[in-house]
Amino acid sequence: MAAPITSEAFSCFLFYGVLLVVKMYILAIITGQVRLRKKAFANPEDALRHGGLQFHREDPYVERCRRAHVNDMENILPFLFLGAIYSMTGPCLAVARTHFLVFFVARCLHTVAYLFGLKAPTRSLAYVVAQIPCVSMALQILAAVAAYA
Template structure:
C-alpha cells in the first residue's frame, strides 16, 4: 500500500509550498486580529450588539482605518486562496525546486508588501506594484498547470 502522505511531505517542492502557504495563512490571521484590535481601539463596531457591549449604540459605526484594515484582509482572501489552490496543484506537476521556490517566495514577499502598503498607507503605486508582481507567479503556475494537464489529455 502506498502512503501518499509520506510522498507529499518528502517532496521538496510540496514542502516548500506548505512552508509559504502556512506563512501566508498566518499573515491573514495577523491582519484579521489587527482589524479587530483597531476596531476596539477606534470603537467602531459593525454590529449593534458589539457596540452595546463596548459603550453604546453610538459606536455602531464605520471608521476609515477599520475599513482600510478590512479591505486589506478581504484582498488577502481574494488573492491568497487562489494561490493556495494553484500552488498545491503546481507542486504536483514536478517543477524544479528552485523555480517553484521563486514562485512561492515572490508571491509571499509581494503579499506582505501589499499589506504593509495598505495598512500604513504607503504612497501609490506601491500597493498596485506589489499586487501586480504577485500575480506573475500565479499566472505562471496556472499556465504551467494547464500545459501539464494538456500533455496528458
C-alpha cells in the same frame, strides 16, 4: 505516525502557504484590535457590549484594515490552490521556490502598503508582482494537463 512529505517543492509550498495563512490571521487580529481601539463596530450587538449603539459605525482606518484582509482572502486562497496543484506537477525546486517567495514577499509588501497608506504605486505594484507567479503557475499547470483534457 504520518508519512513524511517527500516532494521538496510541495514542502516549500507548505512553508510559504502556512506563512501566508498566519499573515491572514495576524491581519484579522489587527483589524479586530483597531475596531476596539477606534470603537467602530460593524454589528450593533458588539457596539452595545462596548459602550452603546453610537459605536455601531464605520471608521476609515478600520475599513482600510478590513479591505486589506478581504484582499488577502481574494488573492491568497487562489494561490493556495494553484501552488498545491503546481507542486504536484514536478516543477524545478528553485523555480517553485521563486514562485512561492515572490508571491509571499509581494503580499507582505501589499499588506504593509495597505495598512500604512503608502504612496502610489506601491500597493498596486505589489499586487501585480504577486499575480505574476500565480499566472505562471496556472499556465504551467494547464500545460502539464493539456494532454489529458
